[in-house]
Amino acid sequence: xxxxxxxxxxxxxxxxxALMFAAAIVxxxxxxxxxxxxxxxxxxxxxxxFLTSMPRPVGEPGGGMANAxxxxxxxxxxxxxxxxxxGVLAAVYLSEYGETRVASAIRFGSDVLAGVPSIVVGVFVYxxxxxxxxxxxxxxxxxxxxxxxxxxxxxxxxxVLRLVPTSLREGALALGATRWRAILTVVIPSALxxxxxxxxxxxxxxxGETAPLLFTALGNRFWSLDLTQPMASLPVQIxxxxxxxxxxxxxxxxxxxxxxILLVLATSIAARRYARARGALR
Amino acid sequence: xxxxxxxxxxxxxxxRVQAFLRSQRAxxxxxxxxxxxxVLILLILLAMALGMVRAAGPSIxxxxxxxxxxxxxxxxxxxxxAAAFVVxxxxxxxxxxxxxxxxxxxxxxxxxxxxxxxxxxxxxFLVELLAAAPSVVYGLWGIFVLAPWLRDHVQVPLSxxxxxxxxxxxxxxxxxxxxxxxxxxxxxxxxxxxxSREVLRAVPDSLREGALAMGSTRWEMIxxxxxxAARPGIMGAIILGLGRALGETMxxxxxxxxxxxxxxxxxxxxxxxxxxxxxxxxxxVGDVHLAALVEVGLVLFGVTLLVGIGARVLIxxxxxxxxxxxxxx
Numbered sequence: 001x002x003x004x005x006x007x008x009x010x011x012x013x014x015x016x017x018a019l020m021f022a023a024a025i026v027x028x029x030x031x032x033x034x035x036x037x038x039x040x041x042x043x044x045x046x047x048x049x050f051l052t053s054m055p056r057p058v059g060e061p062g063g064g065m066a067n068a069x070x071x072x073x074x075x076x077x078x079x080x081x082x083x084x085x086x087g088v089l090a091a092v093y094l095s096e097y098g099e100t101r102v103a104s105a106i107r108f109g110s111d112v113l114a115g116v117p118s119i120v121v122g123v124f125v126y127x128x129x130x131x132x133x134x135x136x137x138x139x140x141x142x143x144x145x146x147x148x149x150x151x152x153x154x155x156x157x158x159x160v161l162r163l164v165p166t167s168l169r170e171g172a173l174a175l176g177a178t179r180w181r182a183i184l185t186v187v188i189p190s191a192l193x194x195x196x197x198x199x200x201x202x203x204x205x206x207x208g209e210t211a212p213l214l215f216t217a218l219g220n221r222f223w224s225l226d227l228t229q230p231m232a233s234l235p236v237q238i239x240x241x242x243x244x245x246x247x248x249x250x251x252x253x254x255x256x257x258x259x260x261i262l263l264v265l266a267t268s269i270a271a272r273r274y275a276r277a278r279g280a281l282r
Numbered sequence: 283x284x285x286x287x288x289x290x291x292x293x294x295x296x297x298r299v300q301a302f303l304r305s306q307r308a309x310x311x312x313x314x315x316x317x318x319x320x321v322l323i324l325l326i327l328l329a330m331a332l333g334m335v336r337a338a339g340p341s342i343x344x345x346x347x348x349x350x351x352x353x354x355x356x357x358x359x360x361x362x363x364a365a366a367f368v369v370x371x372x373x374x375x376x377x378x379x380x381x382x383x384x385x386x387x388x389x390x391x392x393x394x395x396x397x398x399x400x401x402x403x404x405x406x407f408l409v410e411l412l413a414a415a416p417s418v419v420y421g422l423w424g425i426f427v428l429a430p431w432l433r434d435h436v437q438v439p440l441s442x443x444x445x446x447x448x449x450x451x452x453x454x455x456x457x458x459x460x461x462x463x464x465x466x467x468x469x470x471x472x473x474x475x476x477x478s479r480e481v482l483r484a485v486p487d488s489l490r491e492g493a494l495a496m497g498s499t500r501w502e503m504i505x506x507x508x509x510x511a512a513r514p515g516i517m518g519a520i521i522l523g524l525g526r527a528l529g530e531t532m533x534x535x536x537x538x539x540x541x542x543x544x545x546x547x548x549x550x551x552x553x554x555x556x557x558x559x560x561x562x563x564x565x566x567v568g569d570v571h572l573a574a575l576v577e578v579g580l581v582l583f584g585v586t587l588l589v590g591i592g593a594r595v596l597i598x599x600x601x602x603x604x605x606x607x608x609x610x611x
Contacts, residue, residue, distance in 0.1 A: 038419065268410075
C-alpha cells in the first residue's frame with residue numbers, strides 16, 4: 001500500500017518532468033522554424049550582387065540592399081559612438097562613486113528607460129530631432145538607436161565594474177594614482193571584456209530595431225549617407241518589402257532578413273562567447 | 283640662457299596640465315563628468331515624458347479623458363479615440379501571456395532544476411537566440427509562415443466547428459488578433475524563462491535540501507517548496523513579459539491585420555497602440571492626427587512604465603537585487 005503510493009508520487013514527478021521537457025521543445029519549434037525559413041527562402045538570393053547593388057524598380061529583376069546595409073552601418077555606428085561613452089561614464093559613477101540617492105535614481109531611471117517601448121522612443125526623437133528641421137533624417141535615427149542602447153550599456157558595464165576586485169583599486173591608489181587615473185588605467189581595462197560584451201549586445205539589439213526608424217530616418221530608395229537626409233536601413237527595408245504586394249520583393253525581404261539575422265546573431269553570439277571565455281557577465 | 287625644466291614647463295603650461303591631472307581638482311572634474319552622464323539618463327526620461335505631453339497637447343485639449351474610452355478613429359473627420367487600440371493591446375497581450383506563461387515557466391523550472399547539464403547549456407543558448415532575433419524577422423515569419431498556418435490548421439477548423447462561439451466567429455483570415463497574440467507569445471517566452479530561471483536559482487539550497495530530506499520527490503520539492511518561495515519573482519517575470527508584449531511593435535504590426543475597430547473575436551483583425559503608431563505616424567495627415575498618435579504613445583509609455591515598475595518590485599523581493607539574466611534583460 002505505502003509502496004504503491006510512493007510509486008504513484010514518483011510517476012507523477014516523472015510525468016511533470018516530461019511535460020517540462022515537452023515545453024522546452026514547444027518553445028524551440030518557432031525558433032527552428034524561423035531559422036529554417038530564413039535559410040530556405042533567403043539563402044538562394046544571398047549573392048554578392050544583393051549586398052553590393054541598389055534596389056531596382058518593381059518588375060526589374062535583381063538588385064539588392066546596398067543602400068540599406070550602408071545606412072544601417074552608419075546609423076548604428078553613430079549611435080554606438082554616442083551611447084557607449086555616455087553609458088560607460090554613467091556606469092563608472094554608479095559603481096565607483098555611487099552609493100548616493102542620486103545613484104539609485106539613475107539606476108532606477110536606466111531600468112525604466114530600458115523598458116520603454118522602442119516605438120515610444122521613436123515618437124520622442126521625432127519631436128526632438130525631426131520636427132525642428134521639418135524632415136526625416138539619418139541623425140534622428142541614430143539618436144533613437146542611441147537612446148535604446150544607453151541603458152543596456154550602463155547596466156551591463158556597472159555589473160562588470162562591480163566585479164573588479166577592490167584590491168586592484170587600492171593598489172593603484174597606494175601607488176599614488178589619483179582616483180580618476182586609477183579608474184581609467186586600472187579598473188576599466190580589467191573590466192574591458194565585460195564592457196565590450198555589453199556594448200556588442202546593445203549594438204546587436206539596435207541593429208535589429210525597426211520601429212523607431214520608421215519615422216526618424218524613414219528609409220530611402222536611393223544611395224545616401226547624408227545624415228541630414230532620410231536614410232535607408234536594413235530592418236526598415238525588410239519591413240517595406242515584406243508588406244508590399246510584390247513576389248520579388250518578398251524574396252528580397254527574406255534575403256534581407258537572412259543578412260540581418262546573420263549580423264545580429266553573430267554579434268550577440270560572439271559577445272556571449274567572448275564574455276564566457278573571459279569569465280565576464282556570467 | 284639655460285632655463286630650468288620646471289620653469290620651462292611652467293612657462294609653456296605643460297607643467298600646469300600635469301599638475302592639474304595629478305590634483306584633487308581633476309578628480310572632482312572626473313566625478314562630475316560621470317555624474318553628468320548618469321543624470322543625462324534621468325533627463326532623457328524627463329524630456330520624453332514632458333516632450334510627449336506637449337506634442338500630444340492639441341489632441342489632449344480636444345478630446346480630454348474620453349480619448350481612452352472612445353472607439354472612433356477617423357483622421358478625415360479628425361475624431362480620435364484610442365479605445366480600439368487599448369482593447370487590441372490588452373487582448374493580444376493577454377493571449378500572449380496565456381500562451382507563453384505555462385511553457386515559459388515550465389522551461390525555466392526544467393532548466394533550473396531538472397535538465398541534465400549536457401542539455402542545459404544548449405537549450406538556454408537557443409532560448410537566448412529567440413530573444414536576440416530582430417522583431418521585424420518575427421513579423422516576416424509571421425506574415426508568410428505563421429498566419430497561413432494558423433488560417434489553414436487552426437482557424438478554418440475552429441470556425442467550422444465552433445463558429446457559433448462569439449470568440450471564434452468571423453472569417454478565417456490568418457492575420458488578426460490570434461496571429462498577433464501567438465507572435466507576441468513567442469517573443470516574450472525568453473523573458474519569462476530567463477527571469478524565472480534566475481529567480482528559481484536565487485531560492486536558497488537549504489530549502490531544497492530540507493524538502494528532499496523530508497522524503498519528497500523532486501517534483502514535490504519543486505511544487506511545495508520552490509514555487510511558493512519563488513512566487514513573487516515568477517509573477518514579476520510574467521509581468522515583465524507582459525510589459526514586453528504591450529510595447530512590442532513590428533511583429534504585431536505585420537500580422538494583426540490593422541483595423542481600427544474593437545475586435546469582436548480572436549479571428550478578427552485588430553490594431554494595438556504600438557501598431558497604429560507604426561502604421562500611421564509617418565503619414566499622419568494634419569496636426570490633430572499627429573497629436574492623437576503621440577497621445578497613444580503617451581498612454582503606452584504610461585502603461586509600460588507602471589507594469590515595468592511593478593514587475594521589478596516583485597522580482598526584487600525574491601532576488602534581493604542580484605543581477606538578472608546574463609544580458610537578456
